[in-house]
């Protein structure tokens with residue numbers, strides 16, 4: 167079993183680091199000429215997976231947009247996960263789960279047990295019930311070769327009031343979480359399987375992001391960040407960044423070629439930003 171961090175590094179090296187989010191907003195369904203119903207959801211999701219799963223490193227379905235259709239929406243999500251994985255993309259389930267440990271074990275079983283219909287290569291988690299409450303998910307991920315991405319500094323402006331608050335020892339809560347992630351990833355090569363979520367919208371965070379794990383950077387496109395912002399946010403660890411775009415790509419659908427071109431444009435901009443910062447830093 168190859169750990170998620172190793173598989174992700176390989177995918178980033180061969181396909182480029184871009185993650186495209188599958189976020190079937192009602193407004194996007196309408197723009198694509200689809201109804202805001204399960205048939206529209208199914209068509210939107212299938213088109214996106216067919217267009218992109220054979221080329222981008224990571225596809226990130228946003229669970230909320232599927233959950234809103236109940237069990238039939240979840241069935242669409244299950245098929246998307248299976249189809250995307252069999253076309254070679256890593257699937258990051260954006261579910262942002264976090265709960266007391268005993269309930270966390272059930273979430274871990276849903277997303278990180280290989281036998282589960284929603285088994286994904288990785289899942290997003292919220293650590294704000296305490297990093298330790300994530301232990302069942304960390305253990306389940308390690309057992310199945312999957313990964314987790316833990317919220318640290320989110321792309322939305324409201325996140326700061328919690329994440330920048332000062333813990334008892336003087337660190338910010340976000341830094342406390344990042345340090346716990348670094349401890350989980352200690353010694354892992356080439357990359358640990360415990361990633362952090364750090365918004366591309368944030369500018370210089372002042373945080374130590376050297377967690378020896380991947381850094382998911384949402385906020386590019388519709389939220390206003392661009393690939394050119396990445397070096398400022400991530401500095402010397404920009405090579406571990408998985409930049410994530412949802413609406414910025416999806417608004418070009420439903421034409422598959424246009425979706426691919428949009429993803430390719432973002433990928434080119436990311437390459438230029440990352441290699442430019444390497445040239446500058448030597």
Ligand SMILES: O=c1ccn([C@@H]2O[C@H](COP(=O)(O)O)[C@@H](O)[C@H]2O)c(=O)[nH]1
Pocket residue numbers: 187189228260319320321322363364365384385386387388389410411412413414
């Ligand atoms: O800090 C975070 C964490 C997660 N997200 C999610 O990423 C996408 C962003 O969509 P865009 O259309 O590219 O704005 C969405 O699913 C969010 O829930 C985030 O934006 N920020």
